Amino acid sequence: MGERRAADTAARPLQEKITEDRMEETLYYITDYSDEIVPCDCRLQSWADWLSRPDENWDRAAPAVDGETFRASSLTILGDVQVEWIDGAWTAVDPIPAGTDAFFRRHARGAKGWDPDFAGPTLLDATDCIEPDEGPLWFACTRDNPDIILTYRAAGPVLEVASAN
DSSP, rough: OOHHHOOOTTOOOOOOOTTTTOOOOOEEEGGGGGOOOOOOOOSSSHHHHHHHBGGGGGBBBBBOOOTTTTEEEEEEEEEEEEEEEEEEEEEESOOOOOOOEEEEEEESOSSOOOEEEEEEEHHHHHHTTTHHHHHHGEEEEEEOOEEEEEEETTTTTEEEEEOOO
């Protein structure tokens, strides 16, 4: 699941310095349509819009049917942090948000996407191949959520979220 989430170039952030304009955000990954790439922005409305029409590139000959369900995973972006090379190690310069269980390197400060090659459960893991002269860096701090079921509703269209348990 971490590879799938890290690959989302439209939405997954990681940075140790929380920016004031960024709030917590949950991203969704429909199991059958998430791999190293995803067909749309990973927000609920983007998925609902994408499911409302066929997409031959993803072997979807017809729109989703009202009431159709999809297994999915999700993660919450808790904030971004700035990371700098300090005393021989990559170090967060501000507090890491509570509940963070993964870090994804952002392409730039304030960016929405991230680089899947620089991700990990700790900053040490996420920065292990980064040279000291590449900083400062920004990482999205994320939390994995329990698996869910999304139910497609054609009126709207919208997706309803329910626990997979």
